[in-house]
Amino acid sequence: xxxxxxxxxxxxxxxxxxxxxxxxxxxxxxxxxxxxxxxxxxxxxxxxxxxxxxxxxxxxxxxxxxxxxxxxxxxxxxxxxxxxxxxxxxxxxxxxxxxxxxxxxxxxxxxxxxxxxxxxxxxxxxxxxxxxxxxxxxxxxxxxxxxxxxxxxxxxxxxxxxxxxxxxxxxxxxxxxxxxxxxxxxxxxxxxxxxxxxxxxxxxxxxxxxxxxxxxxxxxxxxxxxxxxxxxxxxxxxxxxxxxxxxxxxxxxxxxxxxxxxxxxxxxxxxxxxxxxxxxxxxxxxxxxxxxxxxxxxxxxxxxxxxxxxx
Ligand code: BDR
Ligand code: CA
Numbered sequence: 514x515x516x517x518x519x520x521x522x523x524x525x526x527x528x529x530x531x532x533x534x535x536x537x538x539x540x541x542x543x544x545x546x547x548x549x550x551x552x553x554x555x556x557x558x559x560x561x562x563x564x565x566x567x568x569x570x571x572x573x574x575x576x577x578x579x580x581x582x583x584x585x586x587x588x589x590x591x592x593x594x595x596x597x598x599x600x601x602x603x604x605x606x607x608x609x610x611x612x613x614x615x616x617x618x619x620x621x622x623x624x625x626x627x628x629x630x631x632x633x634x635x636x637x638x639x640x641x642x643x644x645x646x647x648x649x650x651x652x653x654x655x656x657x658x659x660x661x662x663x664x665x666x667x668x669x670x671x672x673x674x675x676x677x678x679x680x681x682x683x684x685x686x687x688x689x690x691x692x693x694x695x696x697x698x699x700x701x702x703x704x705x706x707x708x709x710x711x712x713x714x715x716x717x718x719x720x721x722x723x724x725x726x727x728x729x730x731x732x733x734x735x736x737x738x739x740x741x742x743x744x745x746x747x748x749x750x751x752x753x754x755x756x757x758x759x760x761x762x763x764x765x766x767x768x769x770x771x772x773x774x775x776x777x778x779x780x781x782x783x784x785x786x787x788x789x790x791x792x793x794x795x796x797x798x799x800x801x802x803x804x805x806x807x808x809x810x811x812x813x814x815x816x817x818x819x820x821x822x823x824x
Contacts, residue, residue: 522550522638525733546616550638552598562607578616582684601736644687665787666703682785769804
């Protein structure tokens with residue numbers, strides 16, 4: 514199996530991304546690193562463990578990482594995810610322990626001890642943990658196989674400001690470090706995730722899987738549905754983060770372009786914007802596979818079939 518570290522700020526959609534990974538034998542989850550984002554770190558570290566316990570995987574190691582962006586105050590998204598970050602279902606408090614090691618140290622230690630090119634980083638939140646690890650231990654950068662990240666937007670512009678997507682906006686300096694790191698980067702921007710909509714039939718498919726995971730997934734996606742429906746008037750809420758896991762399992766579901774993508778870190782107006790050279794109008798070197806399209810039916814088929822395997 515492919516070895517991955519999931520860096521995350523759960524978040525209902527993060528939860529589904531984690532569940533998809535835990536349901537997939539092709540992936541070996543070396544650890545889950547929590548970061549502050551949708552809600553503060555204490556909650557994301559707790560939510561990650563609740564999700565592992567839902568999947569009956571208390572053996573997965575969960576680490577708490579950075580509680581603040583590198584150089585800014587934390588911006589959270591309770592207006593989308595609810596006060597707990599995982600509003601919707603009623604899940605029991607976790608009983609599995611949080612690891613004592615700091616997430617950044619875990620990332621550094623793991624990349625140093627595993628073979629070069631063996632570990633893929635899957636990032637589902639602000640990039641603070643990963644960028645901090647890169648800053649502190651630059652020797653690990655060439656050892657990363659690939660970073661697959663949910664973040665950014667180009668044609669779909671922003672969801673937290675008119676020009677920025679949440680994960681990049683919360684810690685633009687961290688995103689800038691990661692985008693300039695030279696690590697092979699695959700990006701799932703809003704351009705992709707706004708096509709991965711949990712419509713009523715797709716939600717029903719989760720609900721009727723006959724297992725607890727299916728029911729909880731339906732309740733979680735129902736919860737943030739209410740926000741996106743009001744906001745975008747679309748057929749259902751975008752399921753952002755699971756696109757990262759799905760890409761690892763079935764890359765053919767996605768298409769995009771290998772292009773230059775840079776992060777705005779100084780403008781007040783467009784802070785955190787991912788400027789993607791989609792039409793290759795500059796000679797700046799490509800640094801990211803920036804996805805633009807998804808086979809949404811294929812994605813939901815995969816997700817639904819995999820979630821059926823969980824308790
Ligand atoms: C991203 O922001 C968070 O609210 C979601 O979990 C997702 O990672 C979408 O912009
Ligand atoms: Ca997230």
